[in-house]
Each structure stands twice: as structure tokens, then as C-alpha cells.
Amino acid sequence: MSAFLQVLRVNTKKEFIEMKRYLPNTLSLLATFYIIFLALFFGIQVVGDPAEASSNTQYIIVNYVFWYFAMMTLQSTGGAITMEAMRGTLEQLYMSPVSAWRILLARVFGMVAIHLSIMVVLIFASMVTTGEWLHLNIGAIIPILLLTIISMIGVSFIIAGISVIFKQVDAFLQILQFILMAFAFVPLSVAPYLVFAPFVKGVDMMRHVMIHGYTLGDFTWVDYSWLVGNGIFYAIIGVIVYRSCERLAMNKGLLGHY
Amino acid sequence: METIIEVDGIRKGYKKRKSKEEFIAVDGISFSVRKGEIVGLLGPNGAGKTTTIKSICGLLVPDQGSIKINGYDSVKERNKALRHISAVLEGNRNVYWRLSVEENLEYFSGNRGMRKKESKERIDQLLELFRLEDKRKEIVNNLSRGMQQKLAIAVALMANTDVILLDEPTLGLDVETSYEVRSLLKHIAEREGKTIIISTHDMAVVQDLCKRTVIINSGKVIADENVQHLLKLFETSAYEIQLKETLTEEQLTKLQHQFPIYNLHDLTLEVSLEHEEAIYQIMNILSLNQTGIETINRTQVNFEQVFRRLVKEEAVS
Numbered sequence A: 001m002s003a004f005l006q007v008l009r010v011n012t013k014k015e016f017i018e019m020k021r022y023l024p025n026t027l028s029l030l031a032t033f034y035i036i037f038l039a040l041f042f043g044i045q046v047v048g049d050p051a052e053a054s055s056n057t058q059y060i061i062v063n064y065v066f067w068y069f070a071m072m073t074l075q076s077t078g079g080a081i082t083m084e085a086m087r088g089t090l091e092q093l094y095m096s097p098v099s100a101w102r103i104l105l106a107r108v109f110g111m112v113a114i115h116l117s118i119m120v121v122l123i124f125a126s127m128v129t130t131g132e133w134l135h136l137n138i139g140a141i142i143p144i145l146l147l148t149i150i151s152m153i154g155v156s157f158i159i160a161g162i163s164v165i166f167k168q169v170d171a172f173l174q175i176l177q178f179i180l181m182a183f184a185f186v187p188l189s190v191a192p193y194l195v196f197a198p199f200v201k202g203v204d205m206m207r208h209v210m211i212h213g214y215t216l217g218d219f220t221w222v223d224y225s226w227l228v229g230n231g232i233f234y235a236i237i238g239v240i241v242y243r244s245c246e247r248l249a250m251n252k253g254l255l256g257h258y
Numbered sequence B: 001m002e003t004i005i006e007v008d009g010i011r012k013g014y015k016k017r018k019s020k021e022e023f024i025a026v027d028g029i030s031f032s033v034r035k036g037e038i039v040g041l042l043g044p045n046g047a048g049k050t051t052t053i054k055s056i057c058g059l060l061v062p063d064q065g066s067i068k069i070n071g072y073d074s075v076k077e078r079n080k081a082l083r084h085i086s087a088v089l090e091g092n093r094n095v096y097w098r099l100s101v102e103e104n105l106e107y108f109s110g111n112r113g114m115r116k117k118e119s120k121e122r123i124d125q126l127l128e129l130f131r132l133e134d135k136r137k138e139i140v141n142n143l144s145r146g147m148q149q150k151l152a153i154a155v156a157l158m159a160n161t162d163v164i165l166l167d168e169p170t171l172g173l174d175v176e177t178s179y180e181v182r183s184l185l186k187h188i189a190e191r192e193g194k195t196i197i198i199s200t201h202d203m204a205v206v207q208d209l210c211k212r213t214v215i216i217n218s219g220k221v222i223a224d225e226n227v228q229h230l231l232k233l234f235e236t237s238a239y240e241i242q243l244k245e246t247l248t249e250e251q252l253t254k255l256q257h258q259f260p261i262y263n264l265h266d267l268t269l270e271v272s273l274e275h276e277e278a279i280y281q282i283m284n285i286l287s288l289n290q291t292g293i294e295t296i297n298r299t300q301v302n303f304e305q306v307f308r309r310l311v312k313e314e315a316v317s
């Protein structure tokens, strides 16, 4: 366990160093997403029903920050694995006596931390721009967010596994953007079966908290069961898929850039 | 001395992407390495050196055979085995170019579970040894190829493992840096008593560093010998014959037939002979056409010639 703490320390540190060192990249990412948001916001002003403008805006803010968060975390994972396999650092990571999936987990934690911070900035920027204030009930947001993140990490592991095997995952990640958009934007009331998809339940509950002012007590045990079950399911699937890909890679000599 | 690495009959095939047929890159390689030894792994391109090294590092699972590191199986007890080894596989490509020298060292050691304080001490030590102190905060991207290479070796040393594997550590370095890397490795081997396995095409590395060499060709071990022994063995039988005129087709054919391993450029004939009397066979061939001999000299062999001869012989047989 203490070894894992060191792994966690250096991987989080690495993510933050790179974010700081490449601050222009980080800022332009932030700007891009802010512009996407503005487009959505004004789009809704033009085509939407004026009577519902306020709640529509709130929907957009919540949906798009979660879309950002899920997409960036997954893309960073896939991108990092692909790049490190091509560079030759992936093999170095696999030579650590600490299992590679733990190192990956630490890395994903680092990415989650970064994109969560950016997400907070985006939320505030959007709220200031639109003058629509969400319910930021920290006591309810944090537990639900953490459980939502579990299933996202599970999906990150699946992406990481696929990246180890196929390397060229750019096209796949492009498509993923749209799938994630659906997950973040389509409410469960419209597409109930999406409850099986990763983190959709979590985002749905976040909407209830942030838009309708729900507290933890307003959800039923069914809600929580879905949320927790979804997280555990994707976490387990993620690790299984990742480890199978890893074993395949070691058998076929795919860890390097041959 | 105790054995620290035991490679036992490993075989590794790769599926070709298109035809799906299997290509055997390593075909039953066995050798063992004792604690404190420096072993050179030699062989022509595609011989299977990197495949062997990666299997020892636990990055590739052999199809057959097994590898033990300090008694731990490289597949079944992977994490325990990995505690004893570190490697430089692709030199400067093994480090993060966007991080500084110090950040790289700290990152990789942290990933092995090393605490901050412990790694700080080791970083100071290594930067001094590698004369990289003034580059401590420099981003790796801004370093020269040689410095990046040294950093990659320092990263491998951070973990302070018993065994270090290096895949072509002097590849792409200029003469001076290559020399510096060699003396660093020598220093490490002598002072820190590390066991080192080096794959290389650089004969200076072998002659400078290795006591022993394992030569592989087409996935098989063709020699596993003390370097000095090999040199001696070939010294007694290498000749350089200066001819007066060129040889005829007939002479060449005979030469090719009886001495597959010869080298002829202009009027200089180099041959290695199995036994001394064979020199008379050469004379016979030359006398066929009354070819005159200017001089005959026993040559000083260097390791490169020995190596080329071994590989050629293997190809012929």
C-alpha cells in the first residue's frame, strides 16, 4: 500500500507538472470548451422556448461540463498510452515491480484531478456568463461525483487496454466523443435504458442536485443502488479488460513500438 | 559465484501481420549469468537479442521455456522478479522529454515505490556520477542525445537493482560520448558490483566491458564464451596473405569450397584456419596457377573479426 502511495504521488505530480509547463495548451483547451459552451448557450436562446430558457441553460451547463470531464479523462488515458507505447516509456512502466494497472490507476487519478479542476473553472465561467446559478450543494455533489467517477475510471481502463493493443485509437476516440455526448446530454427520463451505460446515472443525479436542488436524502435506495452498481460493474469490467489486453500484449510483443 | 539469471530454453514466435504465419525470433535460447558478471549479447540484426532481453525483463512472455531471476520466475512471479532488474531498452526514448532530468529520475523511482527522501539522495549521487548536476532542472528535450542516453541509464540505476539490462546503449552516440558511457558502465560494474547484460553491435563495448559473450544468430546461441578465450582461439589461426597477382576463377571456387570463411580484397587474402596445417592447402590452391606470395602474416584478431567469422560459419553450416 505504501508503494502505491508513492506511485500516486509521482503520477499526480507528473500530470500537474505537464499541465503547468504546457499552460498555453491547457488554457486553449479551456477556451475551446468555453466557446463550445457559448455556442450551445446562444443556440438555445435562438431556437429554445423563452419560457424555459433559464432551466435550459442550467441543463446545458451541467451536461456540457460532464461531457467535458468524461471526454477529457478518457481521451487523456487513451492518448497517454498510445504516446508512451510509441515513445518507449510504456515498457519502462511495465518494468516496475508495482503492477502496471496500479500505475495506470494512479495516472488516471491524476488526470481526473486535473480535469475536475478545469471543470470547476468551466462551471463558474458558465454561471458568470449566463447569470444562471446552480445549486452547489457540496455535501451532495461530492459523494455522487466520486461514485460517478468510479465508473468513468472503469471505462478509462477499457480504453487503456484497447490502446495498448491497437495503438491507433484516434478515430475511435473521435466517435467516442459523440457517444459520450449522448450519455451526458440525454436525460434518463427520455432514454431509461441508458441507466446501464457508464456514469449516466451519476450525471442524472448530479442534474437533480445542481438544477433541482436535491439533497442526498431526496434520492431513493434504488437510485443509489444503480449508481453504486454501475460504478462497481464498470470498474470490474475495466480491470478485467485491461488485464486481458495487457496479457495479450505481452504474448504478442505489443508493448513496444515495433 | 551464484547464478542470478537463468534463461532456460526460451522460444518466441511472432505472428506476421498479413500472412499469419509464425516467425520464430528466438528458438531455444539458454544461458545463465552469475552475480557480478558483465555479459555481452551479440548477433546480427534480427538475431533475437532484443526479444531475449525483453523476455528477461518480463515484457514478453516466451512461448516455451522459462526465465528465473534470483530464483523468481519471470512470468509467474513477475513482480518479485522485477524487483531485481532494471533496463535501458531504447536509450533516450525511455525517458519523458517534457520532464526535467530530476523529474524523470523521481518519477520512475516513485513508480517503483521509492520514497521521496530516499530518491533525493540517490538522485544527487547519480547526477554527480553522470556529471549531469548542472542539467538537473533542464527539460530532457533540450539535452543532447548523449545526455539523454546517460539519463536513461541513470533512470535504470535509480532503482538500485542487482541486474541491469542494456539494449544497444551506445547506439547513435559519437565516439567521445560512447567512450564516456562505456566508462560509466565499467565504473558501475566495478564499484557497485552490478550484474550487467548488454546487447550491442559495438565491438568496443564488448572488448572494453564484457568478460563473456553470448553470440546469437537466427534465434539460437552459436557461442557462449569468455571473450579472451575467443580471441585466443582465433588468434592462432588467422592469416593475412599478400598475393602477387589476382586469383583465377578456378582458384576462387576451390577457396570457396575449402575455406568458406575467407576475405579477399585487392591482393590481400584473409583466412582463418581450423588448424595450422591448413595453410598448406592454401598454398596448394595458390600453386595451381603459380600465384606468387608476397608475404604471409598471422594477424592480430579483434573481436569484430571473431564475431563475423562465427556468424558466417553458422550461416554456412
Ligand SMILES: Nc1ncnc2c1ncn2[C@@H]1O[C@H](COP(=O)(O)OP(=O)(O)OP(=O)(O)O)[C@@H](O)[C@H]1O
Pocket (backbone or CB within 6 Å): A252, A253, A254, A258, B014, B015, B025, B043, B044, B045, B046, B047, B048, B049, B050, B051, B052
Ligand atoms: N513485436 C514484433 N512483432 C513481429 N516481429 C517482431 C517483433 N519484434 C521483433 N520481431 C522480429 O523478430 C526478429 C528478432 O527481432 P529482435 O528485435 O529480437 O532482433 P535483434 O537481435 O534485437 O536485432 P537488432 O540488432 O536489429 O536490434 C526480427 O526478425 C524482427 O523482425
Ligand SMILES: [Mg+2]
Pocket (backbone or CB within 6 Å): B049, B050, B051, B167
Ligand atoms: Mg534489437
